[in-house]
Amino acid sequence: MDLPSWTDPKLGTMKRAGLWLVTVVGEGSVFTKEDVKEAFPGVSQADRRVRDLRDHGWQIDTNREDASLGPHEQRFVKQGQPVWEPGKATRPSTSITQTRRREVLARDGHFCRSCGIAPGQVYEGTYESAQIDIARRVVRQQDGSEVTELVSECNRCRVGGRGTVTDLGSMLTRAAALSGLERKMLSSWMKQDKRDFSEAEAFWADYRALPEESRAKIREVLKPTAE
Structure with a gap:
């Protein structure tokens, strides 16, 4: 089934935002608030409508979830409900007040x-x-x-x-x-x-995080000496 055009003014902003992410940005790609403003000029709270997609199962990460992102960047990770289809945009909000x-x-x-x-x-x-x-x-x-x-x-x-x-x-x-x-x-x-935590427990946690080559060196140092 062909997707509606994300530029169709008859669709609500959230539906257009979802179509824009799917057809223009693409899953796995990064976009910014400025990109949203340029895509939806003159549309108030377009960035909020993008965030609203999360309430419909869309995964859109910020630097809170993905430390590699900058403070103004977001990553479109995965599409959720096709909100542009009839009845798919009526899911009650699960946002946290x-x-x-x-x-x-x-x-x-x-x-x-x-x-x-x-x-x-x-x-x-x-x-x-x-x-x-x-x-x-x-x-x-x-x-x-x-x-x-x-x-x-x-x-x-x-x-x-x-x-x-x-x-x-x-x-x-x-x-x-x-x-x-x-x-x-x-x-x-x-x-x-x-x-x-005891010193030994804290050391153990640090040891477990080391690559194998470094863990081997630690084991060698701690190896019991022959009496």
Whole structure:
């Protein structure tokens, strides 16, 4: 089926924006707000209509999801619902209100719940500072149903966790099987909402991130000496 023209003024701006992304930009390509303004001259809030496509399953990344993008760049990753077709543009909005965003950030302590970094803090070994935003996390319940819950995450962890499903039922089963000492230790960490890692544990995390050639050198240094 031939696609309608994205320049057709009879279509709404969001439908035209979707057609523009598909036929002009192309999946995987980068565009800017200036590109949107040039494509839709005189159309107010055209950039917002592009963002609205996310509520219909379109994946359009900013530098919050893709650290390689500049602050004014976006990447058209994947097409969602063909909103230009009858009935395809009526999906209720799933956008997060600013009030709800503030509530989740405050509840989560204004830091990334995955790696613990705070907003503005620089990632170790880089000059890149963290941005904290709200991620949608799919959580599988004990009855097998899935619900989407909100959590605060940094731009790096949001990219790494995209598409994952947390199995709450499995975690509850594992929690019930813990020994008394393990439960006490975990309860202490949860009460403080943090865990202090030993030097060996911190070293292990850094070691696991090394390429094999470097890991081999570390293993050689730590090899037990003959008595």
